[in-house]
Amino acid sequence: MSRSAHPAGPRHADVLPEGRSAASAAPAEDLNALDPKVWAHTVGRDADGVVTVGGIAVTQLAEEYGTPAYILDEADFRDRARAWRTAFGTDADVFYAGKAFLSRAVVRWLHEEGLNLDVCSGGELATALSAGMPAERIAFHGNNKSPEEIERAVRAGVGRIVLDSFQEIVRVAHTAQSLGKRQRVQIRITVGVEAHTHEFIATAHEDQKFGIPLAGGQAAEAVRRALQLDGLEVIGIHSHIGSQIFDMSGFEVAAHRVVGLLKDIRDEHGVELPEIDLGGGLGIAYTSDDDPREPHEIAKALTEIVTRECEAARLATPRISVEPGRAIVGPTAFTLYEVGTVKPLDGLRTYVSVDGGMSDNIRTALYDAEYSVALASRTSDAEPMLVRVVGKHCESGDIVVKDAFLPGDLAPGDLIAVPATGAYCRSMASNYNHALRPPVVSVRDGAARVVVRRETEEDLLRLDVG
Numbered sequence: 001m002s003r004s005a006h007p008a009g010p011r012h013a014d015v016l017p018e019g020r021s022a023a024s025a026a027p028a029e030d031l032n033a034l035d036p037k038v039w040a041h042t043v044g045r046d047a048d049g050v051v052t053v054g055g056i057a058v059t060q061l062a063e064e065y066g067t068p069a070y071i072l073d074e075a076d077f078r079d080r081a082r083a084w085r086t087a088f089g090t091d092a093d094v095f096y097a098g099k100a101f102l103s104r105a106v107v108r109w110l111h112e113e114g115l116n117l118d119v120c121s122g123g124e125l126a127t128a129l130s131a132g133m134p135a136e137r138i139a140f141h142g143n144n145k146s147p148e149e150i151e152r153a154v155r156a157g158v159g160r161i162v163l164d165s166f167q168e169i170v171r172v173a174h175t176a177q178s179l180g181k182r183q184r185v186q187i188r189i190t191v192g193v194e195a196h197t198h199e200f201i202a203t204a205h206e207d208q209k210f211g212i213p214l215a216g217g218q219a220a221e222a223v224r225r226a227l228q229l230d231g232l233e234v235i236g237i238h239s240h241i242g243s244q245i246f247d248m249s250g251f252e253v254a255a256h257r258v259v260g261l262l263k264d265i266r267d268e269h270g271v272e273l274p275e276i277d278l279g280g281g282l283g284i285a286y287t288s289d290d291d292p293r294e295p296h297e298i299a300k301a302l303t304e305i306v307t308r309e310c311e312a313a314r315l316a317t318p319r320i321s322v323e324p325g326r327a328i329v330g331p332t333a334f335t336l337y338e339v340g341t342v343k344p345l346d347g348l349r350t351y352v353s354v355d356g357g358m359s360d361n362i363r364t365a366l367y368d369a370e371y372s373v374a375l376a377s378r379t380s381d382a383e384p385m386l387v388r389v390v391g392k393h394c395e396s397g398d399i400v401v402k403d404a405f406l407p408g409d410l411a412p413g414d415l416i417a418v419p420a421t422g423a424y425c426r427s428m429a430s431n432y433n434h435a436l437r438p439p440v441v442s443v444r445d446g447a448a449r450v451v452v453r454r455e456t457e458e459d460l461l462r463l464d465v466g
């Protein structure tokens with residue numbers, strides 16, 4: 001789903017990326033080169049041509065931890081988290097969206113780097129709390145939080161619950177009141193923006209499940225009701241327009257409409273809500289065709305938009321918060337696979353089967369996402385061949401990288417690496433065909449450690465109680 005494919009191109013058609021129209025259209029770029037746009041910061045090649053990360057060769061990582069494995073560059077994760085934190089400064093809050101990838105190590109890094117955390121389930125909340133994230137720095141999301149989840153969040157003292165429906169306004173107010181608390185809440189609205197991204201991950205158009213529509217006065221009515229309930233302290237309005245977005249114009253429209261609602265609230269209730277959350281959704285480079293913006297540019301653009309809109313509405317500028325997930329963790333990891341079979345299909349392409357697949361990366365099958373790939377265990381000067389990297393599942397749509405070039409001498413036993421798999425790969429991994437979900441191995445300064453271990457057959461059998 002790089003920019004080259006959406007939204008202008010067909011969404012699910014079996015087409016080559018722009019410029020790759022036939023098997024003979026070999027790439028101009030050096031296949032051994034590792035584009036820093038798509039690879040984690042410390043990735044390079046050693047003198048033998050082996051890909052290294054955090055100073056460790058992938059051959060060593062494969063030997064110690066097996067394949068497939070997600071390899072996460074801790075220094076890069078911390079750098080990106082800090083860059084977001086610094087870009088927004090102390091007058092704003094950055095909530096890392098845990099749905100992109102969450103583990104206790106990640107929670108600790110975020111805590112140390114001064115970020116807050118957005119969770120959207122009891123499981124994510126439990127992970128955050130068990131790793132020591134202070135509850136007041138947690139935002140709790142979800143379009144259908146269970147009564148148990150609401151109670152846990154309120155009891156824990158989360159900093160905010162983002163309300164997503166009229167029923168939830170009442171549920172959270174009731175729970176807070178019965179626990180003798182007043183819960184800080186934001187109300188998530190849908191502003192009616194068509195974000196330029198894949199339809200499955202756009203979230204601010206009206207015909208979908210998230211948020212309360214601004215249209216028809218529903219959002220204003222939600223605020224009206226919430227302001228009357230003793231169990232709630234309404235601190236702001238929330239808008240998240242979608243994911244993997246490059247074009248800032250959607251945020252501009254969203255900010256304009258959210259500020260318009262803040263003005264209406266001030267006019268009707270005499271209350272200026274102090275916060276506005278513009279969600280996450282900033283895109284990353286999956287291929288060299290993508291050009292993401294830097295956090296400081298995003299911070300500057302968003303702050304300017306909100307300030308301008310508030311000045312026009314004669315409102316004090318509210319405290320801004322954002323919820324980047326993919327933009328922090330996405331580029332910091334790659335998936336390391338071992339090649340099992342190489343199957344040339346005359347005049348079409350070569351199918352390269354790896355030891356993972358849609359169970360460790362569902363994004364290609366689900367969103368027609370585009371990825372890059374590189375031979376990682378060595379370099380090669382062989383002629384490029386057009387490949388499709390596929391998994392080992394019983395599904396013809398089990399594709400990891402739809403169209404890419406790899407050296408023509410690729411052989412079973414080679415290691416290949418798919419960059420930019422830090423977000424929404426491990427967190428959306430499955431046990432399809434009873435696959436064992438791969439480990440997440442973090443590397444830093446020449447040391448590697450498992451932060452999420454590989455599943456075992458015993459894990460699967462333990463769930464199956466017979």
Ligand SMILES: Cc1ncc(COP(=O)(O)O)c(C=O)c1O
Nearest residue numbers: 097240243280281323324325326
């Ligand atoms: C409410 C909310 N906030 C933040 C995010 C994080 O999005 P992204 O990982 O694209 O930054 C999402 C997911 O799209 C979301 O639904």
Ligand SMILES: N[C@@H](CCCC[NH3+])C(=O)O
Nearest residue numbers: 099201243244363423424
């Ligand atoms: N899981 C999606 C994005 C949805 C984000 C959560 N609202 C992806 O992989 O791109």
